[in-house]
Structure formats: structure tokens, C-alpha cells
Amino acid sequence: MKDLTIKIFADGANKDDMIAASRSKSVDGFTTNPSLMRKAGVADYEKFAKEVLAEIKDVFISFEVFSDEIDQMEREARKIASWGKNIHVKIPVQNTKGIFTGPLIKKLHAEGIPLNITAILTVEQVKNVASCLRGDVPSIVSVFAGRVADTGVDPISAMKECAKILKPLPKCELLWASSREVLNIIQAQDCGCHIITVTNDIIKKLSMLGKDLNELSLDTVKTFFEDSTKSGFKI
Numbered sequence: 432m433k434d435l436t437i438k439i440f441a442d443g444a445n446k447d448d449m450i451a452a453s454r455s456k457s458v459d460g461f462t463t464n465p466s467l468m469r470k471a472g473v474a475d476y477e478k479f480a481k482e483v484l485a486e487i488k489d490v491f492i493s494f495e496v497f498s499d500e501i502d503q504m505e506r507e508a509r510k511i512a513s514w515g516k517n518i519h520v521k522i523p524v525q526n527t528k529g530i531f532t533g534p535l536i537k538k539l540h541a542e543g544i545p546l547n548i549t550a551i552l553t554v555e556q557v558k559n560v561a562s563c564l565r566g567d568v569p570s571i572v573s574v575f576a577g578r579v580a581d582t583g584v585d586p587i588s589a590m591k592e593c594a595k596i597l598k599p600l601p602k603c604e605l606l607w608a609s610s611r612e613v614l615n616i617i618q619a620q621d622c623g624c625h626i627i628t629v630t631n632d633i634i635k636k637l638s639m640l641g642k643d644l645n646e647l648s649l650d651t652v653k654t655f656f657e658d659s660t661k662s663g664f665k666i
């Protein structure tokens with residue numbers, strides 16, 4: 432089992448899970464998005480963010496703008512950035528009308544605001560985003576490799592290509608987003624990604640990394656045996 436050098440960020444918006452992960456120092460950072468916040472029942476964006484930021488101070492956390500209008504996105508980005516020094520402001524690569532957010536990314540990035548460019552699915556989008564970024568300002572480029580895989584396409588070669596495109600930008604980190612299984616952590620690292628986001632379900636399975644397969648086979652049959660015993664099966 433090779434050493435893990437990739438940073439693991441927790442993806443979610445359940446405050447208790449986030450605080451627990453922060454206290455146990457089990458992850459290197461956090462990401463949220465509007466859908467995860469809705470799923471977690473967050474009604475007041477700012478209150479949620481500030482409560483989380485009161486606990487998570489040592490590592491980066493991403494909060495996403497949610498307007499569909501570029502001017503309003505900019506206002507939201509500035510407000511979010513003002514809440515703390517450990518924030519990446521998430522800007523979607525385009526709005527719902529398909530308008531590339533490049534000019535806004537370029538503007539905020541040039542001012543030194545840490546950004547996380549999100550909802551990226553193609554190598555072409557990564558090329559466009561890279562053209563808006565500077566090598567001396569920190570940024571994250573989030574490619575939804577899991578959603579690519581959901582379409583039946585293997586994301587590996589595209590992710591390697593994205594890593595190559597971003598290589599000339601030393602302070603830009605490639606993030607493998609929407610992971611689906613523990614294997615994705617190894618794949619992301621092998622592709623040259625700096626960060627992978629994982630859900631709480633995957634965090635719970637991290638102890639499986641590198642587990643001996645004979646031992647796992649034994650665990651599996653033990654579970655079958657225990658469950659059939661508990662059910663009192665007879666044939």
C-alpha cells in the first residue's frame with residue numbers, strides 16, 4: 432500500500448459531522464455546496480457558515496456563491512471571503528445560462544481571493560479556467576470526476592490531462608470532486624490531483640485502505656454466518 436500524499440477534504444454540510452471531523456483532525460479541509468446545504472437542512476446560509484467557521488479555523492473550507500447573475504455572484508464572493516482567512520470561495524465555471532464565469536474568476540483571483548472553481552466536467556473547461564489563473568495566487572480547480580464516471584466515461588485520462596494543464600500554475604491545486612468510492616483516492620493521487628473530496632460515508636470506510644484481502648474475505652463470511660445465525664435460518 433503506497434503512502435497517501437493527496438489531501439482529503441470532507442464534502443458535506445452536516446455541521447455535527449464537520450465539527451467531529453475537524454476535532455479528530457481526520458481530514459485536511461472541507462467543501463460544501465448549495466445542494467449539500469439543502470440536503471443537510473441549512474436554511475440560513477450565513478448563520479451556518481459562521482457557526483462552522485467558529486469551529487473550523489485551522490484548515491480551508493469552501494463556500495459557494497449561489498446567484499445566477501455575475502454581479503451578484505461577485506457581491507456574494509466578497510462577502511463570503513470576508514468571513515475568514517481559511518475560506519475558498521467556490522465559483523461555478525458557468526451560470527445556468529451557460530455563461531463562462533472566467534472574467535469574474537480573473538478579477539477576484541487577481542485580488543488574491545482564494546477561489547475554488549467548481550462544477551467542471553471537461554478538459555476544455557479546465558483549459559479556459561487555467562487561462563484566468565496566475566501561478567502566484569492560491570486556487571483550487573474542482574473537476575467532478577465522479578459525475579464523469581456516472582456517464583459511463585472513465586475519468587482517469589481526462590484527470591491526468593487536467594493535471595498537466597495546471598502544472599505551470601504552482602499555487603493551483605487540482606481537486607477530484609464527487610468521489611464515489613475509496614478507490615478514487617488512489618486514482619486521484621495517481622492522476623496527479625492534489626486534493627480529493629470525500630463524503631462522510633467514504634471517510635467511514637477509510638480504514639479499509641490497504642486492508643488484507645484474505646482478512647476481508649474472512650470478515651465477509653463471518654458476517655454472513657452471524658446474520659444467518661441471528662435470523663435463525665434452517666433448511
Ligand code: G3P
Pocket residue numbers: 442462463464575577578608609610628
Ligand atoms: O461538492 C462537489 C462534489 O463533490 C459533489 O459531488 O456527489 O454531488 O457529484 P456529487
